[in-house]
Amino acid sequence: MHICKVKNYQELSRKAANIIAAQVILKPDSVLGLATGSSPVGTYEQLVQMYENGDLDFSQVTTVNLDEYKGLAGTDPQSYRYFMNSNLFHKINIPHDRTFVPDGTEADSSAACAEYDRKLQETGPADIQILGLGHDGHIGFNEPADHFEVSTHCVDLTEQTIQANKRFFEKEEDVPRQAYTMGIGTIMNSRKILVVVSGKDKASILKSVIEGPVTPHVPGSILQFHQDCTIIADEDALSEINL
Numbered sequence: 362m363h364i365c366k367v368k369n370y371q372e373l374s375r376k377a378a379n380i381i382a383a384q385v386i387l388k389p390d391s392v393l394g395l396a397t398g399s400s401p402v403g404t405y406e407q408l409v410q411m412y413e414n415g416d417l418d419f420s421q422v423t424t425v426n427l428d429e430y431k432g433l434a435g436t437d438p439q440s441y442r443y444f445m446n447s448n449l450f451h452k453i454n455i456p457h458d459r460t461f462v463p464d465g466t467e468a469d470s471s472a473a474c475a476e477y478d479r480k481l482q483e484t485g486p487a488d489i490q491i492l493g494l495g496h497d498g499h500i501g502f503n504e505p506a507d508h509f510e511v512s513t514h515c516v517d518l519t520e521q522t523i524q525a526n527k528r529f530f531e532k533e534e535d536v537p538r539q540a541y542t543m544g545i546g547t548i549m550n551s552r553k554i555l556v557v558v559s560g561k562d563k564a565s566i567l568k569s570v571i572e573g574p575v576t577p578h579v580p581g582s583i584l585q586f587h588q589d590c591t592i593i594a595d596e597d598a599l600s601e602i603n604l
């Protein structure tokens with residue numbers, strides 16, 4: 362694991378965007394694995410700015426997102442499809458039909474997951490996968506469990522994740538209890554992985570991810586086994602680690 366310590370969220374976002382930009386410049390038809398949540402928002406803002414400045418062209422890029430809430434349509438402002446459209450896809454020149462997010466409206470979990478795996482098979486592994494880190498160590502929505510799930514599956518969100526995500530919803534009851542998520546096997550198949558972590562509230566889990574034993578009870582710890590994983594984290598998130 363390569364750890365890159367930065368001062369704050371703004372520096373984190375600029376560094377992460379520069380790495381993704383380099384990927385797209387060097388390989389214009391890259392497959393970008395994308396995440397939602399607060400952590401990558403600044404990175405997406407930077408990428409949009411680079412696009413607006415004429416420094417980046419997404420016309421040949423394909424994207425695959427990590428996850429989607431089960432039951433939410435892409436038109437729902439709380440859905441991850443909506444998040445991606447409004448934070449990135451609608452602001453750059455990526456063809457909409459090359460942006461993939463699991464289909465939250467498919468009520469049959471096995472069908473939804475099989476269909477997403479078929480798409481991931483078609484796109485091939487992500488050239489670079491961006492990840493945020495959940496307070497319970499989840500990556501994508503791979504929650505702590507007794508084993509690592511390899512491919513796309515339906516998960517029951519943990520109470521901690523529901524609590525963390527309720528800030529995006531009007532009422533706690535509105536937070537979906539299930540999600541479709543890319544599996545750990547698919548994430549680990551990415552050629553490069555870029556994890557963005559910010560804030561004191563992530564310090565303890567980040568320490569476990571970097572220094573703790575590799576265990577499905579801390580799903581992000583599996584990243585210790587990835588050959589090309591960079592963690593960009595701010596001083597607050599790294600405050601429990603001596604570098």
Ligand code: F6R
Pocket residue numbers: 395396397398399400401427428441492493494495496499500501502
């Ligand atoms: C989002 C995702 C999640 C988040 C994680 C951190 O697509 O897969 O794993 O990355 O919950 O969320 P934030 O960045 O909001 O702290």
